[in-house]
Amino acid sequence: MTDVTKEQVLDKLRGVRGPDMDGNIVDMGLVSDVFISDSKVYFSITVPAERARELDPLRAAAERVVKDIPGVKGAMVALTADKKGTSSSAPVQRPAAAPSQPGHSHAGHSHAGHSHATAAAAPRTPTAAAKAGIPGVGAIIAVASGKGGVGKSTTSVNLALALKANGLRVGILDADIYGPSMPRLLKIAGRPQQIEGRMIRPMENYGIKVMSMGFLVDEEVAMIWRGPMIQSALLQMLREVAWGDLDVLVVDMPPGTGDAQLTMAQQVPLAGAVIVSTPQDLALIDARKGLAMFRKVEVPVLGIIENMSYFIAPDTGNRYDIFGHGGARKEAERIGVPFLGEVPLTIGIRETSDSGTPVVVSEPDSEITRVYREVARKVWDQVAAHQGDKARTMPNIVFE
Numbered sequence: 001m002t003d004v005t006k007e008q009v010l011d012k013l014r015g016v017r018g019p020d021m022d023g024n025i026v027d028m029g030l031v032s033d034v035f036i037s038d039s040k041v042y043f044s045i046t047v048p049a050e051r052a053r054e055l056d057p058l059r060a061a062a063e064r065v066v067k068d069i070p071g072v073k074g075a076m077v078a079l080t081a082d083k084k085g086t087s088s089s090a091p092v093q094r095p096a097a098a099p100s101q102p103g104h105s106h107a108g109h110s111h112a113g114h115s116h117a118t119a120a121a122a123p124r125t126p127t128a129a130a131k132a133g134i135p136g137v138g139a140i141i142a143v144a145s146g147k148g149g150v151g152k153s154t155t156s157v158n159l160a161l162a163l164k165a166n167g168l169r170v171g172i173l174d175a176d177i178y179g180p181s182m183p184r185l186l187k188i189a190g191r192p193q194q195i196e197g198r199m200i201r202p203m204e205n206y207g208i209k210v211m212s213m214g215f216l217v218d219e220e221v222a223m224i225w226r227g228p229m230i231q232s233a234l235l236q237m238l239r240e241v242a243w244g245d246l247d248v249l250v251v252d253m254p255p256g257t258g259d260a261q262l263t264m265a266q267q268v269p270l271a272g273a274v275i276v277s278t279p280q281d282l283a284l285i286d287a288r289k290g291l292a293m294f295r296k297v298e299v300p301v302l303g304i305i306e307n308m309s310y311f312i313a314p315d316t317g318n319r320y321d322i323f324g325h326g327g328a329r330k331e332a333e334r335i336g337v338p339f340l341g342e343v344p345l346t347i348g349i350r351e352t353s354d355s356g357t358p359v360v361v362s363e364p365d366s367e368i369t370r371v372y373r374e375v376a377r378k379v380w381d382q383v384a385a386h387q388g389d390k391a392r393t394m395p396n397i398v399f400e
């Protein structure tokens, strides 16, 4: 059997054009190290972060040409964020994007007499103490990322299942209204039933309760929604779903720092937020924006997870650092938030996600599951630590 070589792969990839149809992805320097193991080929293509979604066909094309090479058994290609793109050097979240949000312009409506708004953080939001919780639900955790495609949904679902495996009662709310993925990731079809009044019963699989816009509307419908509609849909999914008794509700946030995130952060009593990032610089800049947003609305950041941190060769189990692993850990140290763990890039995670049997349930004894369970343990420790804080600081909230 002749082994496939890197040169063969690169030769083929020279036939794939760059993002704007100019040049080819190899000569443009967009292809990472190519790694071949057991006749499967792994590499990443660097693209500008904001174009990740739009450029998925480029990724698919590269995967296809490589799979067509005789002798190649499989290929796995990931898009990663542009390392050179330092042009967006203003990581500070601009508040200007908010006017479509009802309530923003009336900061003073809530507490009469609270006149000198302290300029600094000036939360236009109720404090955590003033937000109504969801009966029966212990802690609500948002899983967020600054940009799409970093594996936020995959991380949310495996984190939720790992929390469950660690002995907690868990629900998951898919707040990614524009691209709901929980129905697929958890292999759930059909529509939730209405029970009494306006309440609907969440769907369930693998022992966790699930609610997603994907159960209620077609994706094309969701795409045209505007800010206020998103807001009410989200609140409905939170409050008009019979979640029952849960220790934790994991919320898979939409990527970015727009309306939906603000709504959640402002109106939901979040115990905290987990930020998912890949190791690349630009992904980290975006992660920083997410972080700034949660801080602004006074939601504790429970920590950062580095996803697609390194490759694990499926045959040997060897580890390869081809993505500049460790960036998120350094970033976490730099800004002083906990680092929750490194999840490798493996074909197993991808395949099990695609088939609706996430790795934590389909391979409960695997090393990867151990990684997720350890992340889950750290997340839960952080929740406990912050809830302790909240309990202590709550009596200090004084309105003059």
Ligand SMILES: Nc1ncnc2c1ncn2[C@@H]1O[C@H](COP(=O)(O)OP(=O)(O)OP(=O)(O)O)[C@@H](O)[C@H]1O
Pocket (backbone or CB within 6 Å): 053, 145, 147, 148, 149, 150, 151, 152, 153, 154, 155, 176, 179, 181, 255, 307, 308, 343, 344, 345, 346, 347, 349, 350, 351, 353, 354
């Ligand atoms: N650790 C991993 N190893 C291998 N594949 C992964 C890993 N994490 C995510 N993926 C794959 O990367 C792709 C993007 O993941 P996912 O949909 O979870 O990202 P996302 O950030 O939620 O994206 P979007 O914002 O576009 O919804 C999926 O095909 C998923 O299977």
